[in-house]
Amino acid sequence: MTARQHSTEAQGEAVKPSTRLSTGAAVAAPVMMLGLVFSMLLLLAPAKPAVADCGPAVSVVIDGSTKVDGYTQEQLKNAAAIIGAGKTLHLSAKGQMISVMVALGESGLRVLDNGDGAGPDSRGLFQQRANGAWGSYADRMDPTTSATNFVKALQGVAGWELLEPTLAGNKVQRNADPYHYQKYWPEAVKLVQALSNAKFSLQGSDCAIPGQTGAGDDYPWKNSPTWLQTGANTASTSPLGMYYRECVDFALWRVNQQMGSTSAPFKFLNGTFRPDRQGLGSALTWKAGWDAKGWPTGGTPRVGAIVWYAPGAGGADPNFGHVAVVKEVKDNGTYVEEGYNGNPAPADHSYYTRAVANTVPSAFLYLPTQEEKK
Structure with missing residues (x-):
């Protein structure tokens, strides 16, 4: 991990391929930062998905007085x-x-x-x-x-x-x-x-729907010290196993949130995400991590999908790349991404949004509940 920061375009402007994103986010294990992140990763067959708990069936009782606006x-x-x-x-x-x-x-x-x-x-x-x-x-x-x-x-x-x-x-x-x-x-x-004869909500269940990821900066650890503030040797990691306020920690928070896990113990952690138990790692290794887990990837932005920038792509850090989350898809060939650590100091390690052309990122990493629209 390097402390160098690179300039970006102003929030809300489409990021051009020549625009620098800030440095890719660090991982929890310092040894990975020293070089193992560059190793070829063994891709294993995907694990079978767990059975989801989508809530009990509901029943209804209606009569001639039952009314719902817009329906006969x-x-x-x-x-x-x-x-x-x-x-x-x-x-x-x-x-x-x-x-x-x-x-x-x-x-x-x-x-x-x-x-x-x-x-x-x-x-x-x-x-x-x-x-x-x-x-x-x-x-x-x-x-x-x-x-x-x-x-x-x-x-x-x-x-x-x-x-x-x-x-x-x-x-x-x-x-x-x-x-x-x-x-x-x-x-x-x-x-x-x-x-229904009972009130219920899908939010927070195993059947939470991608795209309903919260509003704005709801990252739970937004005030925690970064590794730059404490030093790499003494830095603390979030409950997800990533350094606080890095792009990867925010993105993994969004993954947990969309899959119904919003409090500890979280379902998806840096150290347990992959079936081979290798760390999900820095932004550099996220595409390989998705492949190892058997989750789909593609070239179409989908709300809630992870945006993956390979090193140097779209102005990302030349060593570690960058990850963010698709917040909104527009009709003009752009989407709005959200994330952390995507701006130069002193606005680094904080929440940002920006409009990006669909062709700029290296790939979109989908949740198992999503697939690319053909």
Whole structure:
């Protein structure tokens, strides 16, 4: 780790490839800083994901007086039928929301007796095809039966609980755009919560959704001393195993937060992130760490994904690179990244945001709940 800092463009301006980011963040183990970070890392097969706890199934009771703004009684009854089918099959609250989301995206929560150009034989709430997989015509037109068949198919998708909701729905429906359902997720959450007989939240659970990462500088250790203030030999590390207020510590905090771990003991640590127990390390080694863990990477910014700059890329430190987090994706070919230690002194080791062109970073490192939009 070097104490040299490099100038950056002002916050809010797109970072050009020639612009220097501040130095890459240090890791907890000084020995790695002395050279091991440059070693070739052995990439192991990915570990099997743990089963997620997505909360208990919820049930609903509605009558003619039940109202949700923007929805008719017919739509509410259909939503209740979907939630009820999930309850019968012990589907979690998140699974029930996914089911309602898909029905919103396919039919607007209406039992349609017609299909479309891509599927003229599609029928019902879920636009299920007449291919034998979804039962008879009567089954597809019945809200409870069609929902039951959808739920069974969803439960048959390996690891669906850890997928982003739209991706889980797409694994069942197999429509052309895996992100077709994304815009219906907020309404699905609203409907299930409004019709539920119990209050609940996905925040802080194993099924927290990437992209809901907090607001601004919520890093828990923002006032802790940096290694520059205490000296590398006596510096303290955060509960995540990284030096306080470095880019890697903030990024690993965001990973934990998005995966539902917001207090000690944290799920993802510098020393235990990789299945081979090698340290996740400095920014230089994060792409290799993702590969070793079997988590996806790509070239498309996704809210909540880690932004990885190889050494020298986009003005990153020539020895250690840099990591940040995608805060917002814009329509003009840029995204807003957030992070720590991305500005020159005296604003180093603090929170920053900046707009960046999508082509500048070396890669985007996704959580296991995300994948690149093709």
